Structures are given as structure tokens and as C-alpha cells.
Amino acid sequence: MVSVRHKVVVEPVPYPRLVDALAVIRTLVEESQADGQRLVLPDGQVIPDIRLTQGRHLRPGSVYLITDVDEEEADDGYAKADADADGSRTTQGADASETVQITVREWDHRRAVRLELAVVDDDMNVELDATLKSPDRPDLVEISGRTRGDAAARTLFEMAGRARVRLDDWWPAAVSDRTPPSAPASARLDHRWIRADVRAVPRPSRDDGRWEIHVTVSLRGRRLLRPVAAAVLTVAAGRIRRSVVQTLDDLAAQWNDRVPRLVAMNADQLREALLSKP
Incomplete structure (x- = not known):
């Protein structure tokens, strides 16, 4: 050893600064509304680079996709997402080297916020399950996950x-x-x-x-x-x-x-x- x-x-x-920062993030998310796949704030500003691809906004089971989209190809700001047979998501019409999929499992600012994240790039997949207990007065953060490399590097990563x-x-x-x-x-x-x-x-x-x-x-x-x-x-x-x-x-x-x-x-x-x- x-x-x-x-x-x-x-x-x-x-x-107190942590509490304030989390409140800003939560308010920003909760003030937004889904307009199709876009998330729009009350002032009409679109939250950049994130789309709602499944479910109702902030309800358990809702799925969001974050991609690096080539702005020249994103005439609407977003490309369409299709689900693969195994449930993963890819982008069409966007040159994205990394994709982040976020699934909401719980969203209650008094009890807990729990999110599942799947990060996919050319060489490695990362799956995370993150929970913040009592977000209004945060007292516990728990994260679990795993990484998987491609076939050539599976044992290593x-x-x-x-x-x-x-x-x-x-x-x-x-x-x-x-x-x-x-x-x-x-x-x-x-x-x-x-x-x-x-x-x-x-x-x-x-x-x-x-x-x-x-x-x-x-x-x-x-x-x-x-x-x-x-x-x-x-x-x-x-x-x-x-x-x-x-x-x-x-x-x-x-x-x-x-x-x-x-x-x-x-x-x-x-x-x-x-x-x-x-």
C-alpha cells in the first residue's frame, strides 16, 4: 500500500455564499419554461446549449441534452436528437465531440435534487448519479459513478x-x-x-x-x-x-x-x- x-x-x-449561489442556480432553472426543446427564461432569453428531449421540464424522468453545436449549422440554435436502440442519444447536423445527457430523478429544493449524468465522447463514457440533500440548506452531497473506455482501452479506463x-x-x-x-x-x-x-x-x-x-x-x-x-x-x-x-x-x-x-x-x-x- x-x-x-x-x-x-x-x-x-x-x-451563506454557497447557499446564495445554489439559490441563484435553482431559481434560474425553475424560472425557465420549455418551448419545444428550448428552455426559455421569463425575459425571453434562451438558456444556451441545452435542450429538453424527453418528459416535462424538471419532472422526474425528464431528459436534457447538452452538446457543442457548430453555430453555423444551428440556424434554430439546436439540432435534432434521436435515440439509439440502447437509449443513448446522438446528434444530427451538429459537429459535437462530447455529449452530456442529464436525467432528473428528483427535484425538490426542500428535500433533495438528484440527477443522473451520462457524458459521452469519442474515447470514454462517464455515468454519474449525483444527489444534493436539502438544497435550501445543503448538508450532504453524494456522487457515484463509473467510467468505460472504448474496446481498445476498456481494461485501462x-x-x-x-x-x-x-x-x-x-x-x-x-x-x-x-x-x-x-x-x-x-x-x-x-x-x-x-x-x-x-x-x-x-x-x-x-x-x-x-x-x-x-x-x-x-x-x-x-x-x-x-x-x-x-x-x-x-x-x-x-x-x-x-x-x-x-x-x-x-x-x-x-x-x-x-x-x-x-x-x-x-x-x-x-x-x-x-x-x-x-
């Missing part, structure tokens, strides 16, 4: 995983010395050969009010390949540790570059940013 412990320091997100963030434990630990009963954020990723476990615990920085996030990453072999994987992990332990540390540092740098700008936005600015195309 290889275990890596590392600390990153990131800019904080006040819990086929994985399953799950992640859980207890928000009601994260913020008290991040802003005080309160010790949570267990890591507020955890994840597990299972590959055919290797299992990875991740734990993250926030602490307030003593100097400037930022968050110190203490991360532990553990890797071990699985099943019959455990002895072989153990030998490989032992040989590559140094390189693995450097790679994990570099990845965590890069993620922290991206967070510190982007998140403060989002936190500084008021509701109108965030709404505009969400509706603007990159």
Missing part, C-alpha cells in the same frame, strides 16, 4: 467510484477547531487492479482565515492482483507520491484562481455569468 498525506491552503467559501461530502461537518471544521467524527469529505475509486481511498479534513488557517485542507490518499492492490499491484506500488511509490502532491497543488491553485472571483459576485453577476457562453 502507498499512503500520501499532503496539506493544501485554499481561499474559503462562506457557507473501466472504473467505479463514489464520493461523499458532509457539508454540515465541513464548515464547522473549516472555521473552528471542532474535530469532526470522521473526514467530512471522502471518496473511493475502484479499478480492476487498484483501489484508491481519499479523505479530506479542513482546518482554519492560523494566519489569514483561509482553509488548510489535510488530504490523505491511499492506494492498494485488489483481488487476485493484490500481490502484483503491491510490488508495482512499492517500486513506483516515490513517483506516485510526487504525482499526487503535484495534482493536489494544481487543484488548489485552480481553486484559488477561480473561486474568489465567483464568491465576490452578487446574485445578478452570477446569473449573468451562468448564462454567458465562454
Whole structure:
């Protein structure tokens, strides 16, 4: 087994700002109405790049499709979607390298929002089931899913995983010395050969009010390949540790570059940013 412990320091997100941001997103979605496949806001603005392809808007079972559509070919803004025999969806008349299908399983801002996502590109498919409990006062995020590569890379890219963030434990630990009963954020990723476990615990920085996030990453072999994987992990332990540390540092740098700008936005600015195309 290889275990890596590392600390990153990131800019904080006040819990009220999270609540406000989720309210902006929810209001934006709930204010929209379906006009055919388009989603239109009360002011007539079309929500870009997303179409309702099945069911009634925001009802359980409704399906939405997000694609990268070539604007020269999208005279109406959208291309038609057809269902394949296995239930997946493709686009006609659009040069899209990636397709995201979103299925609503539950939409209740008091209880939970649960979405299924299927991301398809040329080399890999990703399936996710994401749940946010009590969206008005969010306290738990749970995500599970799997990835599948094409036939040539199936063994390499086929994985399953799950992640859980207890928000009601994260913020008290991040802003005080309160010790949570267990890591507020955890994840597990299972590959055919290797299992990875991740734990993250926030602490307030003593100097400037930022968050110190203490991360532990553990890797071990699985099943019959455990002895072989153990030998490989032992040989590559140094390189693995450097790679994990570099990845965590890069993620922290991206967070510190982007998140403060989002936190500084008021509701109108965030709404505009969400509706603007990159």
C-alpha cells in the first residue's frame, strides 16, 4: 500500500455564499419554461446549449441534452436528437465531440435534487448519479459513478467510484477547531487492479482565515492482483507520491484562481455569468 498525506491552503467559501449561489442556480432553472426543446427564461432569453428531449421540464424522468453545436449549422440554435436502440442519444447536423445527457430523478429544493449524468465522447463514457440533500440548506452531497473506455482501452479506463461530502461537518471544521467524527469529505475509486481511498479534513488557517485542507490518499492492490499491484506500488511509490502532491497543488491553485472571483459576485453577476457562453 502507498499512503500520501499532503496539506493544501485554499481561499474559503462562506457557507451563506454557497447557499446564495445554489439559490441563484435553482431559481434560474425553475424560472425557465420549455418551448419545444428550448428552455426559455421569463425575459425571453434562451438558456444556451441545452435542450429538453424527453418528459416535462424538471419532472422526474425528464431528459436534457447538452452538446457543442457548430453555430453555423444551428440556424434554430439546436439540432435534432434521436435515440439509439440502447437509449443513448446522438446528434444530427451538429459537429459535437462530447455529449452530456442529464436525467432528473428528483427535484425538490426542500428535500433533495438528484440527477443522473451520462457524458459521452469519442474515447470514454462517464455515468454519474449525483444527489444534493436539502438544497435550501445543503448538508450532504453524494456522487457515484463509473467510467468505460472504448474496446481498445476498456481494461485501462473501466472504473467505479463514489464520493461523499458532509457539508454540515465541513464548515464547522473549516472555521473552528471542532474535530469532526470522521473526514467530512471522502471518496473511493475502484479499478480492476487498484483501489484508491481519499479523505479530506479542513482546518482554519492560523494566519489569514483561509482553509488548510489535510488530504490523505491511499492506494492498494485488489483481488487476485493484490500481490502484483503491491510490488508495482512499492517500486513506483516515490513517483506516485510526487504525482499526487503535484495534482493536489494544481487543484488548489485552480481553486484559488477561480473561486474568489465567483464568491465576490452578487446574485445578478452570477446569473449573468451562468448564462454567458465562454
